[in-house]
Amino acid sequence: MRRGLMAWSQQEIPAGVLEKRVAALVAGMRARGLACVLAYTDLTRPAAVSALTHFIPYWSNGVLVVSPSAGATLVVTLSGRVAEWIRSTSRLDDLVNTLDLGTGVAERISTTEKGAIRVGIVELSSFPSSVVAAIRKLHPAIEFEDATDLLNAALAQEGLRTDVVAARTIAIARVALAAGAAEAGGRDANAVVAAAEGTARREGAEEILLAVAPDAVADPRLRRIEGAALLGDAFALQVSVAYKGCWLRIGRTLSSGALPPWIAETDAWFERLVSEIATGAPPNVAIPTALTRLPGATLDSWRAETARAGLALAVVAGSAPFSSERPLPVAPITLTLRLRRGKGWWFSAAPFVFARARSPA
Amino acid sequence: MPGALARERLEKVRALCRNHGWDALLVYGNAWRCDYLRYVSNFPILEGHGFALIEAEGGLRLFLESPMEAERASIEAPGCEIVCQPGILAVLAAHLEHSRGRRLAAAPMRLMPYGVAGAAGDALEDAGDAFDRLLMQKSELEIDAVRRAARMADAGYEVFRRAARPGRTEYELVADVEAFFRSQGCPDNFMIIGSGGREVRGMHPPGERRLRAGDLVTTELTPCIDGYYAQICRTLVIGPPTVEQNAAFGLYVQSMEAGLAAVRPGATAAEIAWRENDVFRARGLGEYTTNKYTRVRGHGLGLYVDSRPALLEDVDTPLTEGMTIIVHPNTYHPDVGYIVLGDSAVVRSDGPEVLTATPRSLFSVPA
Incomplete structure (x- = not known):
């Protein structure tokens, strides 16, 4: 629910990159014979529309209508009074403010296309059914199909990555984690998360989610902190940060006193593993191999996360359930590992960017 | 609990x-x-x-x-x-x-x-x-959570006032408030902000604008306790308020108090909105109560920041005892810009129980 700095810097994400992404999507829809492609957005599923226009709603929801004739039109349930703000944070060809999202989208389609048409929808299964129903009401002959692969292909074009944003997001996450860790001695979980939160937002984070395992020896599961919570000798802190639409996580096992040697040793081991994966080693091979270098360690779980069509952070590989849908090729990867070593649990999460766009799976 | x-x-x-x-x-x-x-x-x-x-x-x-x-x-x-x-x-x-x-x-x-x-x-x-x-329709257990959230909102606005000073960006100001809520064990908050003069038409997420002497700085804070949100809306001036700013703000106090005075079981959401808007109409400012300049004149509060009923002149939802709402005549004023003022309240049989306690003042912070 919280929203921090929301602003568009064309130095970080040039309008030309966004225009080329939309043009690549239009080329794909032409080849497939689609009249238009729709992508849904709200603050929980902003990735597709953010990648095409830089727009992220701080509240409410919207649908991006991309068509060969009209380009990128945002239909949004935010008031017309914030139209200026929307335009200042987005590259759009047109903007429609409406009280009824379904009708607004349906009418937008009717103004550009007539008759029986095929419409692609990014993440069709996640798209609000009420919008589908409103479109069908106005266009009974319309046919829908999933267009997630078209978006992925459009974003995979060479030269359209924005690594500067990923690098800035990683930098913010690191200083936020360090600020939280610096408060560990007081054993107050709220002091730790407050330091991480304030630091991330002062650095320009658009959003931050914080999770803590207060006593990592007894229970490694991460949770929100609400009310008072005391930290044990060892605890885990995970910081999930968004900056200009780019999401990633960072996390570590920390100590309220001096860091035990086994945690420091495992941290160093993980740093090497991340480096190997970032330079091309497949994680499902690299992780078992690396474990042979860490005596007494038992792997509990691992996962790789990145943006998927609509979702800013989705598990795309790992030991936990993950989606078979392809990740967006423009986002950084977060590798998270949890293992048991001797008496305690150890957890870490590290973000990285591949040297060349590829999937971690 | x-x-x-x-x-x-x-x-x-x-x-x-x-x-x-x-x-x-x-x-x-x-x-x-x-x-x-x-x-x-x-x-x-x-x-x-x-x-x-x-x-x-x-x-x-x-x-x-x-x-x-x-x-x-x-x-x-x-x-x-x-x-x-x-x-x-x-x-x-x-x-x-x-x-x-x-x-x-x-x-x-x-x-x-x-x-x-x-x-x-x-x-x-x-x-x-x-x-x-x-x-x-809230139970007393739910109302107690909203009440605690309202106390958190009051405390958060104190932090906001201390943090607002010339040269700071909007997002730095918000960072201080969000960090404060976290330090108090409050895991969520919805907050938007506006800063500037007559050119400001509403609030938005924090941007990179730096506060300047003479600015009106508006915010609504909506912290969450045990899942329940309470909201406060207040306006401050960087430096001493002008005569025009003080006069304009007085209108919002009258409007909010007129709306709150109408809060009772059986009154409709429309009635509350009418009472608020009548104060503007009486001054020839009725245009500024329309959706060209404002969204709603208040709304329900609970497990969602912006719950039903919306306080609008065409919403006939009757208020019932135990509802929690905010009454806020937030809108643009042609003389000075966008002003906000709002208090959270519970609908009680004998009128509103106002939950937020921050004075209904146009605050001033050193320029």
Whole structure:
């Protein structure tokens, strides 16, 4: 629910990159014979529309209508009074403010296309059914199909990555984690998360989610902190940060006193593993191999996360359930590992960017 | 307290199902629209899709898209059976397919993903209005949570006032407030801001603008305690207020107090809005109560920041005892710019119990 700095810097994400992404999507829809492609957005599923226009709603929801004739039109349930703000944070060809999202989208389609048409929808299964129903009401002959692969292909074009944003997001996450860790001695979980939160937002984070395992020896599961919570000798802190639409996580096992040697040793081991994966080693091979270098360690779980069509952070590989849908090729990867070593649990999460766009799976 | 609240709400949902003859109720939620899901399961979802399927006479199952959320739910939503598998929408759709022949209702239908609602076809009855009545009508346990959130809002505005000074960016100001809420164990807040003069037409997420002497700085803070939100809206000036700013602000105080004075069981949302807007109309400023310049004149509060009923002149929802609302005549003033003022309140039999205690002043901070 919280929203921090929301602003568009064309130095970080040039309008030309966004225009080329939309043009690549239009080329794909032409080849497939689609009249238009729709992508849904709200603050929980902003990735597709953010990648095409830089727009992220701080509240409410919207649908991006991309068509060969009209380009990128945002239909949004935010008031017309914030139209200026929307335009200042987005590259759009047109903007429609409406009280009824379904009708607004349906009418937008009717103004550009007539008759029986095929419409692609990014993440069709996640798209609000009420919008589908409103479109069908106005266009009974319309046919829908999933267009997630078209978006992925459009974003995979060479030269359209924005690594500067990923690098800035990683930098913010690191200083936020360090600020939280610096408060560990007081054993107050709220002091730790407050330091991480304030630091991330002062650095320009658009959003931050914080999770803590207060006593990592007894229970490694991460949770929100609400009310008072005391930290044990060892605890885990995970910081999930968004900056200009780019999401990633960072996390570590920390100590309220001096860091035990086994945690420091495992941290160093993980740093090497991340480096190997970032330079091309497949994680499902690299992780078992690396474990042979860490005596007494038992792997509990691992996962790789990145943006998927609509979702800013989705598990795309790992030991936990993950989606078979392809990740967006423009986002950084977060590798998270949890293992048991001797008496305690150890957890870490590290973000990285591949040297060349590829999937971690 | 949260455990007692969760049990109380679950019993009300089961009673709702029985009263309507529904065998089960399917509820959708995400981090934006979290209230229906939280009401049923007490799970504060942060990432991905979440669904709760509650049997009228049986268990409660949570279907979650994110495996991390599933692990968190194992701690934060005790008593729920948790389902988390790849392709969770298809998993849920298949489950509903097997439930054909039973009466199944769902809320909120407008956000229900196509992969679920499309698979269920016409089998899903819309439980939205009935569920919304549950959300609007608060018990004393719920009101106590809103009351504690209101105290947090007052404390947060103190931090906001101290943090507002020339040269600071809007987002740095917000960072101080958000860090304060975290330090108090408050896990969520909705907050927007505006700064500047006559050119400012509303509030928005924080930007890179730096505060300057003479600015009006507006904010609404909406912290959350045990899932319940309370809101406060206030305006301050960087430096001493001008005569025009003070005169304009006086109008908003009159308007809010006129609205609050009308709060009682049986009054409609429209009546509250009329009372607020009449104060503007009496000064020839009625145009500034229209949707060209403002959104609503207040709204419900609870497990969602902006709940029903909206306080608008065309909303005939009657207020009932125990509702929690905010009355805020926030709008543009042609002489000075955008001004906000709002207090959270409970509808009581003898009038409003105002929950926020920050003075209704146009605050001034050193330039």
